[in-house]
Amino acid sequence: MKKVSESTIARLSVYLRLLTELAAAGVTTLASGELARRCGTSAAQVRKDLSFFGTFGKRGLGYSVPELTEALRGILGLERRWRVALIGAGKIGAALMAYQDFRRQGFDIVAVFDADPARVGTEWQGLVIQRDADLETSLQGIDIAIVAVPASAAQGVVNRVVAADVRAILNFAPTKLDVPEHVAVKTVNMALELEGLSYALVNEARGARRVTSRPAASRG
Amino acid sequence: MKKVSESTIARLSVYLRLLTELAAAGVTTLASGELARRCGTSAAQVRKDLSFFGTFGKRGLGYSVPELTEALRGILGLERRWRVALIGAGKIGAALMAYQDFRRQGFDIVAVFDADPARVGTEWQGLVIQRDADLETSLQGIDIAIVAVPASAAQGVVNRVVAADVRAILNFAPTKLDVPEHVAVKTVNMALELEGLSYALVNEARGARRVTSRPAASRG
Numbered sequence: 001m002k003k004v005s006e007s008t009i010a011r012l013s014v015y016l017r018l019l020t021e022l023a024a025a026g027v028t029t030l031a032s033g034e035l036a037r038r039c040g041t042s043a044a045q046v047r048k049d050l051s052f053f054g055t056f057g058k059r060g061l062g063y064s065v066p067e068l069t070e071a072l073r074g075i076l077g078l079e080r081r082w083r084v085a086l087i088g089a090g091k092i093g094a095a096l097m098a099y100q101d102f103r104r105q106g107f108d109i110v111a112v113f114d115a116d117p118a119r120v121g122t123e124w125q126g127l128v129i130q131r132d133a134d135l136e137t138s139l140q141g142i143d144i145a146i147v148a149v150p151a152s153a154a155q156g157v158v159n160r161v162v163a164a165d166v167r168a169i170l171n172f173a174p175t176k177l178d179v180p181e182h183v184a185v186k187t188v189n190m191a192l193e194l195e196g197l198s199y200a201l202v203n204e205a206r207g208a209r210r211v212t213s214r215p216a217a218s219r220g
Numbered sequence: 221m222k223k224v225s226e227s228t229i230a231r232l233s234v235y236l237r238l239l240t241e242l243a244a245a246g247v248t249t250l251a252s253g254e255l256a257r258r259c260g261t262s263a264a265q266v267r268k269d270l271s272f273f274g275t276f277g278k279r280g281l282g283y284s285v286p287e288l289t290e291a292l293r294g295i296l297g298l299e300r301r302w303r304v305a306l307i308g309a310g311k312i313g314a315a316l317m318a319y320q321d322f323r324r325q326g327f328d329i330v331a332v333f334d335a336d337p338a339r340v341g342t343e344w345q346g347l348v349i350q351r352d353a354d355l356e357t358s359l360q361g362i363d364i365a366i367v368a369v370p371a372s373a374a375q376g377v378v379n380r381v382v383a384a385d386v387r388a389i390l391n392f393a394p395t396k397l398d399v400p401e402h403v404a405v406k407t408v409n410m411a412l413e414l415e416g417l418s419y420a421l422v423n424e425a426r427g428a429r430r431v432t433s434r435p436a437a438s439r440g
Binding site: 004006009010012013014016017038039040075076077078082090091092094095096098099101102105106107143144167168169170174175176184186188189190191192193194195196197198199200201202203 | 224226229230232233234236237258259260295296297298302310311312314315316318319321322325326327363364387388389390394395396404406408410411412413414415416417418419420421422423
């Protein structure tokens with residue numbers, strides 16, 4: 001099988017979200033063109049994305065909403081529940097704990113760790129904070145680790161997460177992480193997203209295409 | 221000028237972050253191969269990314285760290301400060317207010333809005349919460365709006381943000397937003413990132429490539 005790109009997987013998530021909404025509204029079939037339009041892509045792209053995983057839909061009739069929903073849930077690993085550990089009981093961590101959508105989609109935050117000895121043993125967001133010094137042993141049975149620690153601490157934490165045989169990491173630290181190839185990492189970097197916006201404001205949204213006349217600023 | 225891809229812009233942010241660290245450590249020049257290696261990409265990619273914006277570096281000598289830093293800051297729109305409004309004074313909003321990196325990089329959250337009348341007028345994270353009912357007028361002078369409201373409220377908020385002539389939006393609501401072409405939107409969707417991880421756990425990390433034998437689940 002061809003390696004499936006991250007952007008295909010992201011679109012599958014978007015398709016699934018739309019299908020879930022439509023199912024709630026009582027829609028039972030959907031043309032690929034309509035699915036594409038409502039997800040901001042093309043029908044050809046939808047068909048290509050799905051083609052990696054089998055044959056879906058019926059020519060002229062479109063997709064069965066419940067069948068495609070079920071297939072996408074299977075592809076995305078959402079037919080089971082996942083045990084998630086949160087490392088770093090700070091404000092980002094608190095926001096994640098409060099984020100109802102996680103639980104709704106099968107991701108249960110079942111353990112929380114922090115480096116601050118004063119906080120270890122205290123209750124926080126319904127869980128007791130554990131010490132993060134011995135993650136290697138305390139992450140047994142955890143599927144996904146959320147790393148919400150300062151950038152300077154992140155790689156050290158991640159090394160211990162990997163040693164605990166956790167193979168999926170959601171990283172909120174603004175730093176690049178080195179992990180073995182069998183470990184999947186997704187980084188949520190809000191500063192980087194903001195820089196994408198300031199880039200757009202300076203270079204595109206103003207319509208001036210200023211950079212075309214930028215001199216070779218640092219030659220020599 | 222060729223349209224610069226979002227992934228190029230994201231890599232420029234990563235390059236800048238590395239250069240800033242190296243400058244703090246006293247490094248003054250850097251080979252493109254070393255920049256590439258430490259950012260997890262190739263030297264050819266680094267050169268291609270930079271080529272959109274001019275000619276940088278000197279053959280055999282590499283890049284001047286301070287000059288490339290300054291050029292990247294200019295390209296990314298980080299040589300000035302940006303006025304940011306936060307819409308939605310919830311937990312995600314609180315995490316963002318506490319995120320020191322935003323201010324350090326030139327993004328000042330100068331106003332906060334909420335739909336809850338009981339909260340309007342109260343102090344929150346050092347700002348007074350304003351009512352979000354008249355965003356069209358109260359967003360004067362704002363460069364970037366952060367939308368941290370429930371999915372069902374997001375498009376309505378965004379319509380008013382656009383009417384206020386704000387041209388950059390950082391969206392935390394798990395929904396697709398319709399905006400005019402001159403408005404830049406970045407969405408931070410943590411549920412989607414988690415689904416990318418569960419996909420990896422089911423389909424890749426276990427090494428079984430299970431999907432190759434998946435039947436055509438919803439044909440017919």
